[in-house]
Amino acid sequence: MGKTIPVVEKITKANDQIAAMNRTRFDEHDIFSLNLMASPGAGKTSLIEKSIPLLADRFRLGVIEGDIATSLDADRTEAAGATSVQINAASCHLDAPMVSQGLDQLDLPSLDIIIVENVGNLVCPASWDLGTHLRVLIASVPEGDDKPFKYPAMYRGVDVLVINKIDLLPYVIFDMDRFREGVEALNRGVVTFPLSCQTGEGIGAWVDWVADQTRQTATL
Amino acid sequence: MPMHELPITRSLLDLAIRHAEAAGGGRITDLHLEVGRLSGVINRFVQFYWDIVTEGTPAEGALLHFKHIELEMECLGCGAVFNPEGDDYACTACSSTEVQVVDGEQFHLVSIDLEQDDSTMSEG
């Protein structure tokens, strides 16, 4: 005998439930959390490295590095002054259970900000919520201006957009108007920070914004 | 073969089995899915992994029915609703680039079909 069972649920529901538990842990400890996503080499680790010294006088930082094979990135952020844990992403993205394991290794009461560096990939991380307060996409100029059109799910699903490597604008073909047109169609009014981890241009505005968000999270 | 759809397919199987058990168990014969273009999920890769991950489970041999949902946008200028093609998001009626997404993001399991014999029914 056959019968139809209505479900109507997101297929990633089990992940999303653990993401909600991660979020509760962040909130219990007044921690502001970010999920940094980008293609390989866009500058995720560079942005964390540059931000740490500018935030360390006011806030205590922790970093969760999702790395497939090495601890290179975790070593870099640790050297820059943030307590860093490396979780071996057994996949092309981090998911909420992996971040939960990362949180187990951090002393949460002693932290104000946790930055999660996702695996370099513009497709997979978009489907997996980690429970962080905000999702940040780092686009970098040499990748080209067509990326919002090619990876719409990623551009649609983020709260903040960093445009890195603007020091390279004179050397590569990157039509900022076309890029922004794609971004605006998918994610109207998304907070955007053009910057360069190389020259430091624009880093100040980014860091001030992170500091503001951290204070707001702590007083909620 | 992209790895992305493997964890997605496992989640789909877990979700379907949980709902089947809650409904009294039995064999899952069909799954009805809605997949929006913006979900970034590729149906044929889900299908590829499905046959592997369902082996030995109550969903072995179950058919996946994908309902593809196109990306749909609305023009903020003239109100036209349209399906953009490729990398052109401009309004097809007035060419405005002031547009927003209205549909095509979902990635849902809508329903499952179960086959239950009399013994599973009396248990459930």
Ligand SMILES: Nc1nc2c(ncn2[C@@H]2O[C@H](COP(=O)(O)OP(=O)(O)OP(=O)(O)O)[C@@H](O)[C@H]2O)c(=O)[nH]1
């Ligand atoms: N010119 C220029 N190079 C940059 C900038 N930011 C980062 N880079 C360089 O880009 C390369 C990759 O930077 P990473 O920070 O390692 O990138 P990532 O996104 O963490 O890379 P993965 O973790 O491997 O995915 C390095 O050689 C950086 O020095 C920038 O603003 N301008």
Ligand SMILES: [Mg+2]
């Ligand atoms: Mg890195």
Ligand SMILES: [Zn+2]
């Ligand atoms: Zn129009």
